[in-house]
Amino acid sequence: MSQTRNVVRSAAASPTPNIVRSTRASTTRPNTQLAPDDLDWWRHAVVYQIYPRSFADSDGDGVGDLGGIINKIGHLELLGVDAIWLSPVMRSPMADHGYDVSDPRAIDPMFGDIATFDRLVTEAHARDIRVAMDLVPNHTSVEHPWFIEALSAAPGSPERSRYLFRDGRGADGSQPPNNWVSVFGGPAWSRITEPDGTPGQWYLHLFAPEQPDLNFENPEVVEDLERTLRFWLDRGVDGFRIDVAHGLAKAPGLPDMDLDAAQVLRHTDADPRFNNPQVHPIHRRIRAVVDEYPGAFTVGEIWVDDNAQFSAYLRPDELHLGFNFRLAMAAFTVDEIRGAIENSLTAVAAVGAPPTWALSNHDVFREVTRYAPDDSPAGIATGVDRARAMLLVALALPGTTFIYNGAELGLPNVDLPDEALQDPVWERSGRTARGRDGCRIPIPWEGDAPPFGFSSNPDTWLPMPSDWADLTVEKQLEDVYSTLALYRRAIELRYHRREFRGDTIEWYGAPKGCLAFRRAEGHLVCALNTGTDPVSLPPGEVLLVSKPLVDGRLPGDSAAWLVAHR
Numbered sequence: 001m002s003q004t005r006n007v008v009r010s011a012a013a014s015p016t017p018n019i020v021r022s023t024r025a026s027t028t029r030p031n032t033q034l035a036p037d038d039l040d041w042w043r044h045a046v047v048y049q050i051y052p053r054s055f056a057d058s059d060g061d062g063v064g065d066l067g068g069i070i071n072k073i074g075h076l077e078l079l080g081v082d083a084i085w086l087s088p089v090m091r092s093p094m095a096d097h098g099y100d101v102s103d104p105r106a107i108d109p110m111f112g113d114i115a116t117f118d119r120l121v122t123e124a125h126a127r128d129i130r131v132a133m134d135l136v137p138n139h140t141s142v143e144h145p146w147f148i149e150a151l152s153a154a155p156g157s158p159e160r161s162r163y164l165f166r167d168g169r170g171a172d173g174s175q176p177p178n179n180w181v182s183v184f185g186g187p188a189w190s191r192i193t194e195p196d197g198t199p200g201q202w203y204l205h206l207f208a209p210e211q212p213d214l215n216f217e218n219p220e221v222v223e224d225l226e227r228t229l230r231f232w233l234d235r236g237v238d239g240f241r242i243d244v245a246h247g248l249a250k251a252p253g254l255p256d257m258d259l260d261a262a263q264v265l266r267h268t269d270a271d272p273r274f275n276n277p278q279v280h281p282i283h284r285r286i287r288a289v290v291d292e293y294p295g296a297f298t299v300g301e302i303w304v305d306d307n308a309q310f311s312a313y314l315r316p317d318e319l320h321l322g323f324n325f326r327l328a329m330a331a332f333t334v335d336e337i338r339g340a341i342e343n344s345l346t347a348v349a350a351v352g353a354p355p356t357w358a359l360s361n362h363d364v365f366r367e368v369t370r371y372a373p374d375d376s377p378a379g380i381a382t383g384v385d386r387a388r389a390m391l392l393v394a395l396a397l398p399g400t401t402f403i404y405n406g407a408e409l410g411l412p413n414v415d416l417p418d419e420a421l422q423d424p425v426w427e428r429s430g431r432t433a434r435g436r437d438g439c440r441i442p443i444p445w446e447g448d449a450p451p452f453g454f455s456s457n458p459d460t461w462l463p464m465p466s467d468w469a470d471l472t473v474e475k476q477l478e479d480v481y482s483t484l485a486l487y488r489r490a491i492e493l494r495y496h497r498r499e500f501r502g503d504t505i506e507w508y509g510a511p512k513g514c515l516a517f518r519r520a521e522g523h524l525v526c527a528l529n530t531g532t533d534p535v536s537l538p539p540g541e542v543l544l545v546s547k548p549l550v551d552g553r554l555p556g557d558s559a560a561w562l563v564a565h566r
Helices: 066-071 073-079 114-126 145-152 219-233 279-290 307-312 334-349 367-371 377-396 424-428 473-477 483-496
Strands: 003-009 046-050 083-086 103-107 130-135 189-193 199-204 239-242 297-301 321-323 356-358 400-404 504-508 514-519 524-529 540-545 558-564
Touching: 066 073, 066 114, 073 114, 073 483, 103 114, 103 219, 114 130, 130 219, 219 279, 239 279, 279 297, 307 334, 321 356, 334 377, 334 504, 334 514, 367 377, 377 483, 377 524, 377 558, 473 483, 483 540
Parallel strands: 046 083, 046 400, 083 130, 130 239, 239 297, 297 321, 356 400
Antiparallel strands: 003 504, 189 199, 504 514, 514 524, 524 558, 540 558
16 A cells, blocks of 8 residues: 555644543543543544433333443443433433423433433543533424423414414315425324314424424524523533434425435435525524533534535534534445545535544444345354444544444344334334334343343343344453454544544555555554455554454455554
8 A cells, every 4th residue: 555645634623632541451541531621622532322222221121221321331431432422311202212302401200310310420520421412402292391382372373383383285274284204204294183173283393293393483492492501511511412403494485395305214405304594593502502611512413415515514603513424324345435534524624623423323224234245144244344444444534433332342233023113214104114223222231141231121122132142241341352342442542642643634545445544643544455355554553453464464344553654
């Protein structure tokens, strides 16, 4: 692999802090993440996403909870992450597993109570781990007091103006106000019965009918969101992942959409349901509140393909970070991986924001399954090799990396029986899309059989495979070559070695099926071999490999970190 002078800048403009972590020979870390002068920690962080229902159960009901997270926080400390992001734990009837919020300033009893939440924040901070919450501003639950009031009020009332109620089309109003469809499948409108018992108006729900969309043109809606932000920030929360950050404002007049472009869980930049210019003043209001709390951050879920439109969300007075999902969508090929990297760097360059990298989350197939050529044991083993390689690629890049719980164990997706599926996508799509349950299986902690220490109750909220005994945390802690050991070592090196400095990368020339890049300032080299035959490595000192070298050469489906010769 020969060097070329092809430089790509990430535009993470602030200087890299002088952070050195202790090695994992000791479990004690210096207090770096919570240092009061490191207000830009989020520019270079490793953030661990916790899906609370599936992380650890402390009360034996088969569902993960805040107490379980507290019990397992030592795992996160040893992993070495800077922050955790909690998928929703606010009060909810759970029509969409917490993304239908009935009280945004309360903890759902399924997960615990506010005192337990406060204890989690305290325990995390004591271990230098920041805590981010999932904020769901686009919609509420139908059980939110506002929506209950709206159903009892008259058309045109202040209560209804908090949501998007409209009269139906047709002489009798029996047709929806427009042709919009739900992201989960089916129509995006539901008709109500008026207080007098007559057929009434329709309300918009871009997701499930239990999730009515809010009207952000109503000042009361924005003011209530600001109260929610301050409520959690005052409790010590360090930031927010903002759900549907690109969907808070709908196209004026709610024009019809192109139904030919509509897909379950997918949409285009031209879709009038999302990515409308009126969303940006909302994000400026959010940013103004968050900026009152130095060191707090926001990261938005932004499903926008156009780089200029994507970067608009990351202007200095809007979101701190935005999820770019291209790497999570890329196939295990050089062209797609390099294209995703270059796109992500380009997308943030104009506004000086750091890029973000994620290989999976609670909405997409796990990387092991995506990279597997088939679902045979040999195919899944290949998927594990490729996922390990891609971890080194992601952590070698400048910016912020997000890890989904269970990725550090090399967990695959699980093909569940129909009767076990709970994702609303399954029913809303007419049982044509199986939804996201397969990537949300509870975490295996210890033992040889389900529930693998996740719960004392064998009847977990989603069933756990019986063949996960070799994937438990307990088992992998005993194996220095395990995926968990690789994650721990890689995160440690990322913080401990000066070679990870800098905000630019340079691409190396590489054999067919390979790619290599160098952190321009720190001289770290990352080499990836997507082929089948071993290849020679660039010159340098090898720091870490995802698979053992073969006669000093990098085998197929693997990656390596090196310190370049200067």
